[in-house]
Amino acid sequence: MANLFQSVRGFNDVLPADSAAWQQLYRIAGEVFAAYGYGEIKLPLLEHTGLFKRSIGEVTDIVEKEMFTFTDREGDSLTLRPEGTASCVRAGLEHGLLHNQQQRLWYAGPMFRHERPQAGRYRQFHQFGVEAYGMTGPDIDAEVIALSARLLKRLGLTDVTLELNSLGGSEVRKRYREALLEFLLRHESSLDADSQRRVRSNPLRVLDSKSETTQALLADAPSIQDAFDDAARAHFDGLQQALSDLGLAYRLNNRLVRGIDYYTSTVFEWTTTQLGAQGTVLAGGRYDGLVEQLGGSATPAVGWACGIERLLLLQKALGVEIDSSAADVYFCWLGEAAQREARKLAEQLRDMVPGLRIVLHADGGKLAAQLKRANRSGAAVALILGDTEVEARTVQVKSLRADAAGASAQQILPWPELAALLAGLVK
RNA sequence: GUGGGCGUAGCUCAGUUGGUUAGAGUCCCAGAUUGUGAUUCUGGUUGUCGGGGGUUCGAGUCCCCUCGCUCACCCCA
Known part of the structure; x- marks a missing residue:
């Protein structure tokens, strides 16, 4: 109980029992x-x-109170990234990826926010993100949304709603901000x-307040749609048309605002x-x-990020099957010669199969005791090699699963025939 | 940062108005079976009761402080 060291609050270990789900994800x-031609950065x-x-x-919660920021030995202020988009744009500019070009990129990895941990929220958490640069039309908005829909579907995540x-x-x-503020x-x-x-700090955020009285009050608030110009209306209509063409259901939610300042048009x-x-x-x-704000030429961009831990939590809640990471074969032996x-x-078997x-x-x-371990390991088959078998250059092959009705539970096989039999166990 | 709940064996938990050496299940180990697991039987190991202080003849139990976990708020993926 009273361990000498514990992990830092909100920084979690992923144990072997869970890592199979991570790898599959x-x-x-x-x-x-890859199916959409996005390259990893x-x-x-x-x-x-x-x-x-x-x-x-500057005035978002992330920057004001949630960043892991410290001064390094040279006196520079450094921060563990709280999200991926800023780094992606910085890298794109630094390496000339964005100027007059189109880019489809994705990234994955840990992000850090100094919040109080709770279910589905950790100080080190992991995200996948997708960013597309240099494309202005609603078709690319629809593409990244379609990509996200396909990802969620492939992961077996059904009970989700797209809000737009x-x-x-x-x-x-x-x-609109001025009208709303007023x-x-x-x-x-x-x-x-x-x-x-x-x-005063971020009036748009008031729109998705959880307070019922505030929501009731907002019924009379100016609507953002009323502030749309022709271009905005055409873009949003085009996106909805594209989503409908793809059969992607969505729910319009004009209270949906994002907490990060840089979003300008489509949000979902x-x-x-x-x-x-x-x-x-x-x-x-x-x-x-x-x-442009980060020093580049004006470049249209659209993207999203997802919380990997939340995807895993949702998979678990929905009972999504995860591939087994158990061994196929447990090799028992008796005596030094064996x-x-x-x-x-x-x-040799690892070479051949x-x-x-x-x-x-x-x-x-x-x-x-060895067979007990074999059973616990989850292996389908135990190999047994003792002095008798070494002498005859054979091995006992014992099935540890009762499900194959009629199949012989145990057989003796010459060494050369082993690889062919075990190849059948590879998934 | 604010608030609620919870900290007893590796894990899940019990522990009476404070009372002797702190328990169960599970897991693990050994034996029954000196070369056959998952079932059964027998035996065994496992604890700074989160930490510190206080009250008391006596504290897992009461009081104070503290740390951690957890859920919610805030905020966000």
Whole structure:
């Protein structure tokens, strides 16, 4: 109990029992990204603090109170990345990937936010993200959303809803913000305490307040659609048309705003009710101003990120089957001579049958104890090699699963025939 | 950062108005079976009762402080 050391709060270990689910998730995600022609970009975990302040927004909660920031030995302020988009844009600019070009990129890895941990929220958590640059039309918005839908579907995640909104573009957003602010200031005293605090710092955030009285008040608030110009309307209509063409159901939610400043037009979220308070599983939108804001030429961009732990939690809640990572074969041996042969045979089998998973028993012990371990290992088959078998150059092949009705539970096989038989166990 | 719940064996938990050496199940180990698992039977190991202090003849139990976990708020993936 009273261990000398514990992991840092909110920083979790993933144990072997869970890592199979992680590996399967990464494999499937990689396949889906490849299916749309997206290339992986590997980004550092640490960036200059200013990058995040400038991109996410000085007055957002992420920047104000959630970043892991420290001063290094040279006096520079560095921050463990709280999200991936800022790094992606920085890298794209640094390596000339964005100027007058189109890019389809994805990334994966840990992100860090100094929040109080709770279900589905950790201080080190992991995200997949997708970013597309240099394309202005709603077709690319539809593409990244279709990609996300395919990913969720491939992962067996059914109980999710796509919510959609548009902030209309940076001009529209700015104009709407002023109209909304004016409305909110008129009713400031009727707002809940959290919303009152947000009115001046980030008025759009008041829209998705959880307070019922605030929501009731907002019924009379100006609607963002009313602030749309022709271009904004055409873009949003085009996106909805594309989603309908693909048969992707969505729910319009004009209260949907994202907490990060750089979103300008399309915003969307996949949500679930299965995960307690953390209902957002994947979210993103269009951020046409960010590249320029970080020093590049004006470049349209759209992307999303998903929380890997939340996907895994949802898989678990929905009872999604995970591939077994158990061994196929457990190799038992009795005596020193047999151990030496078993060691060589196991290596030969690994050469001859790629993908075969063999556990070679270690540390001796009686056969009953070895078979007990074999059974617990999850292996389908136990191999048994003793002096008798070494002499005859054979091995006992014992089935550990009763499901194959009629199949002989145990047989004796000459060494040369072993590989062919065990090849049948590889999935 | 704010609030609620919870910390007893590797795991899941019981532990009476404070009372002697802190328990069960499971897991693990050994034997029954000196070369056959998963079933059965027998035996065995496992504890700074989260940590520190206090009250008391006596504290797992009461009080104070503290740490951790967890859920929710805030916020977000």
